[in-house]
Amino acid sequence: SNNNQTLLQRRHATVARGVGQIHPIVAERAENATVWDVDGREYIDFAGGIAVLNSGHLHPKVIAAVQEQLGKLSHTCFQVLAYEPYIALCEEIAKRVPGDFAKKTLLVSTGSEALENSIKIARAATGRAGVIAFTGAYHGRTMMTLALTGKVAPYAAGMGLMPGGVYRALAPCALHGISEDASIASIERIFKTDADAKDIAAIVIEPVQGEGGFYVNSASFMQRLRKLCDSHGILLIADEVQTGAGRTGSFFACEQLGVVPDLTTFAKSVAGGFPLAGVTGKAEIMDAIAPGGLGGTYAGSPIACAAALAVLKVFDEENLLQRAKDLGQTLQNRLRELGKQHKVIGDVRGLGAMVAMELFENGDLSKPDAALAGKLVERARDKGLILLSCGVYGNVIRFLMPLTIPDAQLEQGLSIVGECLSELA
Ligand code: PMP
Numbered sequence: 107s108n109n110n111q112t113l114l115q116r117r118h119a120t121v122a123r124g125v126g127q128i129h130p131i132v133a134e135r136a137e138n139a140t141v142w143d144v145d146g147r148e149y150i151d152f153a154g155g156i157a158v159l160n161s162g163h164l165h166p167k168v169i170a171a172v173q174e175q176l177g178k179l180s181h182t183c184f185q186v187l188a189y190e191p192y193i194a195l196c197e198e199i200a201k202r203v204p205g206d207f208a209k210k211t212l213l214v215s216t217g218s219e220a221l222e223n224s225i226k227i228a229r230a231a232t233g234r235a236g237v238i239a240f241t242g243a244y245h246g247r248t249m250m251t252l253a254l255t256g257k258v259a260p261y262a263a264g265m266g267l268m269p270g271g272v273y274r275a276l277a278p279c280a281l282h283g284i285s286e287d288a289s290i291a292s293i294e295r296i297f298k299t300d301a302d303a304k305d306i307a308a309i310v311i312e313p314v315q316g317e318g319g320f321y322v323n324s325a326s327f328m329q330r331l332r333k334l335c336d337s338h339g340i341l342l343i344a345d346e347v348q349t350g351a352g353r354t355g356s357f358f359a360c361e362q363l364g365v366v367p368d369l370t371t372f373a374k375s376v377a378g379g380f381p382l383a384g385v386t387g388k389a390e391i392m393d394a395i396a397p398g399g400l401g402g403t404y405a406g407s408p409i410a411c412a413a414a415l416a417v418l419k420v421f422d423e424e425n426l427l428q429r430a431k432d433l434g435q436t437l438q439n440r441l442r443e444l445g446k447q448h449k450v451i452g453d454v455r456g457l458g459a460m461v462a463m464e465l466f467e468n469g470d471l472s473k474p475d476a477a478l479a480g481k482l483v484e485r486a487r488d489k490g491l492i493l494l495s496c497g498v499y500g501n502v503i504r505f506l507m508p509l510t511i512p513d514a515q516l517e518q519g520l521s522i523v524g525e526c527l528s529e530l531a
Contacts, residue, residue, distance in 0.1 A: 191411035213406030218246025242318030316348035320462035351375035355458030
């Protein structure tokens with residue numbers, strides 16, 4: 107029969123080993139912040155499919171929009187025959203990306219593709235080839251985005267040399283001893299020892315570093331980066347794939363960090379569970395590539411565009427940006443309370459509802475406790491809660507539940523986290 111055990115056996119026999127699996131569970135159905143597995147077990151979802159479900163699993167308004175679109179057409183390839191949802195979505199996204207200038211947008215299907223294309227556009231617009239990215243950054247699993255990603259194992263290990271022209275700056279992270287000054291100095295050092303600033307097309311940064319550990323960049327740091335870019339004719343690319351779509355309390359995080367990037371990438375929650383991503387930026391930069399240089403067969407699928415347009419409506423109608431701020435406050439308060447009882451919680455941080463706690467042996471900030479994070483994720487799952495870890499050291503628990511999660515369910519999930527800490531720490 108199709109239970110977890112037999113399906114996982116079949117999975118391991120047929121799916122490539124490189125496709126990892128955090129939880130040994132086969133999901134059958136889901137609704138808002140709840141998932142049921144094929145054995146009928148119910149779970150509270152604090153993972154949201156890795157930051158994809160800010161508006162919850164199968165939001166009724168998103169599903170209605172998708173069903174309506176399915177009654178019209180599912181595919182033409184936008185470069186062959188255009189369709190309105192793609193155009194309307196570009197208009198709507200442009201209103202939400204920071205910057206008081208004319209903007210244009212490219213739609214694709216995945217975050218990795220969005221990042222790939224943002225680099226192609228930056229290169230074409232500047233006539234330069236170099237790119238600066240940060241330690242601990244995550245930008246994707248395609249070749250160029252692997253080169254940008256600042257963590258080798260498991261993403262690029264054993265895969266040989268990655269595309270060249272990528273230079274590594276230190277990501278600011280006060281908790282682990284990298285100051286903002288040291289980060290800026292590491293960029294100046296690149297200009298001295300590795301590549302002339304005149305050969306750098308772009309600096310790519312996640313406003314809040316996601317996979318790397320939910321480290322929040324300060325507004326003043328982002329503004330220093332903006333100035334540094336301007337002084338050398340370098341473009342600033344904000345990778346908002348994980349921070350975007352309202353997670354941080356503004357639709358894009360850069361808005362509240364007071365910085366206007368030249369290019370912004372987005373994906374994940376923007377289409378509420380359907381594959382959609384894109385790049386938005388200054389019109390003249392976006393237009394640097396000639397017709398035919400951008401696109402893809404499925405890029406900006408009408409189904410995904412319809413879903414995204416519905417997600418934007420849901421954000422307005424259900425006031426989800428305010429909800430992200432409130433949820434983030436509640437989360438941080440509750441985790442800080444837990445931190446008083448459990449000294450393993452060495453740090454609690456976040457921007458809006460992009461919140462994390464970082465675990466250390468006995469609270470010793472020089473001893474990241476990845477083992478404990480792993481055990482916590484396992485123990486919570488046994489109690490019916492799906493958690494996700496992250497971090498350069500693997501010792502961070504991040505919270506990515508739907509913003510639409512009912513308060514009672516949020517409390518239930520948080521009390522499971524507390525229970526697990528009491529049992530394990
Ligand atoms: N950029 C960031 C900041 C991400 O978090 C991710 C995915 N975790 C990506 C890019 C890549 O997106 P995708 O997996 O959709 O290719």
